Amino acid sequence: MPPIPLLVFVLLALVGHVVFWVGFVNRTHACGWNHRVVDALTMISAVALAGVPLWAAWLWAAGGWPAVRQSTALAAYAWVMAPLTVLSIVHQVWLRLHPERRTVSKSVTAERIDFRPELGLGIANPVPRAFCRLPGNQVLTLSVERLTLGLPRLPGELAGLKIALLADLHMSGRFGIELYQKIIEQANAWRPDLVILAGDLVEKDHCTPWVADTYGRLTAPLGVHYVLGNHDKKCDHAAVRRALDAVGAVDVSRQAAQVEHNNHVIQIAGNELPWFGPPAEFTDPGANADPDLRLVVAHNPDQFGWAVERGADLMLAGHNHGGQVQFPPLGPVLTPSLHGTRYACGTFRRGDTIMHVTRGTGSLAPFRYFCPPELTLITLEQPSS
Structure with missing residues (x-):
């Protein structure tokens, strides 16, 4: 011994x-x-x-x-x-x-929705179905998280703006289209002002036709805006863009989009680095006025510094799945990031820029433990004093 x-x-x-x-x-x-x-x-x-x-x-x-x-x-x-x-x-x-985590003004409520009773395990292909039977596996349990964020520079007229964030659905055929339609229904039921799709939307070519009956059903007065991610690159991503454009979604990866809400200008700039590029840049909205809200949509949270440098008020990202599996009390281990687990999921602040990283709603790997899929419903407010 x-x-x-x-x-x-x-x-x-x-x-x-x-x-x-x-x-x-x-x-x-x-x-x-x-x-x-x-x-x-x-x-x-x-x-x-x-x-x-x-x-x-x-x-x-x-x-x-x-x-x-x-x-x-x-x-x-x-x-x-x-x-x-x-x-x-x-x-x-x-x-x-780290101060990035401790200085964010926010509140969160979450509701868990188990899709298994309604959809059944037949929604999954044989291998994912076997994983779904494992005790404690949360892959079919959606966490609908209502997040209120206080943005330091938010004009009062934009307080109450509602943004639905979806990322990492990974439509590949591992699970049937009905699963993604249920997620879309949950997003629409909240009646968001704006919908953001933060990449890894379609992974297999045979699922590109699903776009019309999934993402095409999303509705919001200020539109649906998207970027692609690394797994979109595994299929014909040009066809994915065409399918999204055909249902009215706005590609913000090359050129910033501009919308108005309560007579205030919101600019939305996309960043698909390091897989696609170059990213979009914020533009002069006219009349020598700055945008009232600068929103960055990036698949990869490693681009946080890029958003900070451009004076973004809010960045929304995905990619890391929250680690897919978390080990209490250690937390996530596997996160595909240059920063390791730092931006696995959650809300961060650097200067006046807030970033939220969703755990994603998708099915790349058919198992999740202590890390359920996330549909994020964000309400913007001025920070509490």
């Missing part, structure tokens, strides 16, 4: 090993590289993630702890990985205490 300090060190090294390779996967999925390259690097990471512990186990089986300790390469690797665990803990504490 090895001494307790050695066991603690091995545990730290093992956790650090997981932190390193998961972090590597997170960042490769945020770089905008060809999806085949990303898939290959993900596979290599999975092999390394499983391979190093198996190597250590093989040494243990061959000669016990002495054999493990005598492996110079394994020992050197462990000495590098163990400190990562400590750094990761410090990083998680820093994320929770």
Whole structure:
């Protein structure tokens, strides 16, 4: 039996090993590289993630702890990985205490809607259906979250503006069209002033015809505005844009849109970096007046800095799915972001710019734990004093 300090060190090294390779996967999925390259690097990471512990186990089986300790390469690797665990803990504490999270004026109420009784598990293809049967899986339980945000520069006449945010539906055929129609019904029932689609809308070409009977049913006085995401690039994304345009949705990825509400100008600029570009820019609305509300729609929350630099009041994003699975009390682990789990989901503030990152409503992976799909219904207000 090895001494307790050695066991603690091995545990730290093992956790650090997981932190390193998961972090590597997170960042490769945020770089905008060809999806085949990303898939290959993900596979290599999975092999390394499983391979190093198996190597250590093989040494243990061959000669016990002495054999493990005598492996110079394994020992050197462990000495590098163990400190990562400590750094990761410090990083998680820093994320929770960071001013970006603590200075947002907001309130949230949530309602859970379980679609299984109404739609049944037949809504899913065989493999997703098997996952749906797992205890605690929330993939078919929609969290309708009513979020009130206080924007520092919001004119009083725009207070009460209602925005429905949908992202990451990933229409691929894993689940039937009826699931997405139910989500659309929930958004419409709230009677939003404006609807935002923040990317990863269609993943497979055979689902592009679904656009008319899903996104085409969205209604809002100020319109439906959209950007695409990385998974839209896996299909004929030009056809997806044409289908969305045909149902009246407005593509804001290249040129900012301008709408008026209560005689105030709202500009909506899209950002699809790093997968498509260049992004749209805010424009002069005329009469030498600035927009009364600058809204950025981005699939990737890593573009927060871009929005801040352009003086945006609000940025809405998706992409990270909230981590898909969260581990209380650690939170999310897998998030495809250059910032790791920092922007997995939630509301953030930098200067006078607020960003909300939705967990998304979709079905890329047929499992969610402690991280239900999210339909976000946002009401804008002036900040409370």
